[in-house]
Amino acid sequence: MGTVHARSLDPLPMKGPELGVHADDIETPDVEQETKQEVLENKNVVVQKVHIDGLGKTKEDILTYEISEVFRAKNLIDVMKRSHEARQRLLRLGIFRKVEVVIDTSQGVDALPNGLDVTFEVTELRRMTGSYNTMVGNNEGSMVLGLKLPNTFGRAEKLTFQFSYGTKETSYGLSFFKPQAGHFERNVSVNLYKVTGQFPWSSLRETDRGVSTEISFPVWRTNHTLKWEGVWRELGCLARTASFAVREESGHSLKSSLSHTMVIDTRNSSILPRKGGLLKVHQELAGYTGGDARFLKEDFEIQLNRSLFWDSVLSTSLWGGLLLPIGDQPTSIADRFYLGGPTSVRGFSMYSMGPQSKGDYLGGEAYWAGGLHLYTPLPFRPGKGGFGDLFRTHFFLNAGNLCNLNYGEGPQAHLRKLAECIRWSYGAGILLRLGNIARLELNYCIPMGVQSGDKICDGVQFGAGIRFL
Numbered sequence: 001m002g003t004v005h006a007r008s009l010d011p012l013p014m015k016g017p018e019l020g021v022h023a024d025d026i027e028t029p030d031v032e033q034e035t036k037q038e039v040l041e042n043k044n045v046v047v048q049k050v051h052i053d054g055l056g057k058t059k060e061d062i063l064t065y066e067i068s069e070v071f072r073a074k075n076l077i078d079v080m081k082r083s084h085e086a087r088q089r090l091l092r093l094g095i096f097r098k099v100e101v102v103i104d105t106s107q108g109v110d111a112l113p114n115g116l117d118v119t120f121e122v123t124e125l126r127r128m129t130g131s132y133n134t135m136v137g138n139n140e141g142s143m144v145l146g147l148k149l150p151n152t153f154g155r156a157e158k159l160t161f162q163f164s165y166g167t168k169e170t171s172y173g174l175s176f177f178k179p180q181a182g183h184f185e186r187n188v189s190v191n192l193y194k195v196t197g198q199f200p201w202s203s204l205r206e207t208d209r210g211v212s213t214e215i216s217f218p219v220w221r222t223n224h225t226l227k228w229e230g231v232w233r234e235l236g237c238l239a240r241t242a243s244f245a246v247r248e249e250s251g252h253s254l255k256s257s258l259s260h261t262m263v264i265d266t267r268n269s270s271i272l273p274r275k276g277g278l279l280k281v282h283q284e285l286a287g288y289t290g291g292d293a294r295f296l297k298e299d300f301e302i303q304l305n306r307s308l309f310w311d312s313v314l315s316t317s318l319w320g321g322l323l324l325p326i327g328d329q330p331t332s333i334a335d336r337f338y339l340g341g342p343t344s345v346r347g348f349s350m351y352s353m354g355p356q357s358k359g360d361y362l363g364g365e366a367y368w369a370g371g372l373h374l375y376t377p378l379p380f381r382p383g384k385g386g387f388g389d390l391f392r393t394h395f396f397l398n399a400g401n402l403c404n405l406n407y408g409e410g411p412q413a414h415l416r417k418l419a420e421c422i423r424w425s426y427g428a429g430i431l432l433r434l435g436n437i438a439r440l441e442l443n444y445c446i447p448m449g450v451q452s453g454d455k456i457c458d459g460v461q462f463g464a465g466i467r468f469l
Contacts, residue, residue, distance in 0.1 A: 047071050047079060048106045048115040054122040058095060059154040065182025066090050070118055079103060083118055090120065092184055094158065095151040098123040125150045135164070136438035138343045138465040139350060142166025155181065171195040186217045201351045203242035203360045204249075206334055207234040225261045228289065230254075233334060245357035249333045255293040257286035267305060271466065272375070272392065272433045274313050278303040286335075287326055294326040295335060312376040317469055319344075319400075323365040324407070336363025339402040340423075340454075342463025344369055346398050347425030347447030352455035354402035368418055369400030371469040378430075390433050394443065398469060399424035423449045440464050 050067050052060065066089040073079040083101045090099050099122050106115030131146040142164045149159040158177040164170065173193030180186040191214075196207045210231030217224055233253045237246060260283050267276035280301040287294030299321030306314050325331045338361065340348035354364045374395040382388045401422050405414050429443030441463040447456045 043075055043114070045074070045076055045079060045114045045116050046112055047073055047118055048110075048112065049117045051117065051119040052122060053119060054124065056124050057127070057151055057154050058122075058124060062093075062155040062181050063090065066093070067120065076103075076116075079116060079118065083120075087120065089184070090122065093156045093179070095125055095156050096122045097125050127151075135166075136434070136464050136466065137166070137169075138467060139341060139463055140167045140169065141464070142169065152176075156184075168199070169195060169197040185223070187215075189214045189216075198238055199351075200238060201338075201349070201361045202333065202363075203238045203246050204333065205236045205238045207236075208232070209234075221264055223263045223265075227259045227261075228257070229259070230256045230289075230291070233332075235332075235334060243358040243360040245362055246333070246360050253293055253332065253334075254291040255286050255335075256289040256291035257284050257293075258289060259284040267303070269436060271436055271439050272431070273303075273305045273315070274307050275305055277305065292329075293332060293335065294329055295331055296324040296326060297335065298322050298324075299337070310376065312374060315371075315373040315375065317371045317373075318368070319370075319469060320368040321366065325365075331365060333362055336365060337367045337402060338363050339367050339369060339400055342441060342443070342457075342461050343465045343467065344398075344469045345400045345423055345425060346396060346427065346443055346461060346463070346469075347445035347457055348423065348450075349455035349457050353423055353451070355404055356453045364402035365404045366414065366418060367400065367402040369398070369469055371399075372397045375431075392431050392433070393428070394431050394441065395428045396443070397424070397426045399449075400469075421449065421451050423447070423451065423454065438464060438466050439468070441468070 047070055050070055052063055052067070055063075067086045070079070070082045070086050073082045080103065083103065087099050087101055090096055099120060102119040102121060104117050104119070106112060106117050127149065129148045129150065131144075131148065133144050133146075135142050135144050143166070145163045147161045151157065152159045156179050160175045160177070161173070162175075163172040171193060173191055173195075175189055175191045177189045178187060191212045192210075193212075194207070194209045196205070198205050208231050210229060212227060212229040212231075214225055214227045231254075233255060235250050235253070237250060262279075262281045264279040265276070267273035267278055278301065282297075282299050284295075284297040286297075299319070301317070301319050303315065303317040308314055321337050323331055323336060338351035338354075339345060340353040341350035345353070351363075352361055354367075355362045375392045376395075377384075378388060378391050378393055383391075399422055401418050401420075403417055405417060425445050425447040427443050427445040429441055431442070432440045434440065443461050443463070444459060445457060445461050447458055450456055
């Protein structure tokens, strides 16, 4: 039997929702006749040896878990499939620049007539890599400089330093990432950071210096993250005209919190999905592990997407959250929810609805927001099959509310308050998908249900981000 070479696929970036190479990228062998493929499928083979060539710093024990399934193959087609799956797992580790697979007949005195040897030819990443890129957040942009030490101790660890300078936020941080051998989805990370942000809608400036530890793991179809965070927060006024309510919040505080996040995500894309759904539930408890911030915070996000006729997509989403103070201390302006803007309830200015004092928005302790969207191709389909497919026509209906609650009242009173004075808007526009990184929207918005103190954006509104209602 001759040597079979599997052509290498370039690894994808380790950042973002997509890690490694997807199943759709696997190259399947070209078989001229169905009968020939049946012969290959029916001929029993034994994988006798698996070699990994090109290792330098990487420890072999971490790779044993990733390639073990190759030995279970029973025929040549199965060997090729399992070898490519193993190659995907090796690339997912983020320590190899290139991985190629070579399948050959076994050689040597102990070689069986139907024996095969599989060789993975790997090229490790450099000991230190640098990066420069731009990032798009929720209606803000930033420049990011990074320095990474992949495979720090030879078992897929990663030490990263990152500096970010943005339109509203500047940050730098040091993080260490360590996956469990054989289970990349189970990992632990430790982060040290400093973040300085400006929030003009509240005339507020905040500087956070903190440390956090995260443990991530899958359970059935869900992904979970447990996190402890300790952060020293410094709040100050962004302008001399800041209201007394904001000045009263100024000063130093220490928050120590435990949080849990559960995610079920079946969408085909996080930026502009065509099908699937998302359920995200987050809980945070502060004050029981130290610090002077004491609260319980719950929030959730639901999204459903369905493909319709004429290449159109119908999408619905619902957000909600509740912040409960613990003890007599009121909640902080830094912990409350904010609503409004081109990424949430369109037609309103950025985070400019709900409780406010002399034009400074103070956030709320309870909120909900919902959206109904219809995405269609551009009229007459210009650029179909190419650049034009990145654009979509967008029709939307958004609604929501943000308020503070009197916790001496019952749940029914809380629901009535959230149902009162609902802000809503509708409109249409055009959006541009920037790969799987972000999306841009240009909408004509008509806000309705405007309350006293709300700032609106009646007409054209531009939005950029990664998370939209």
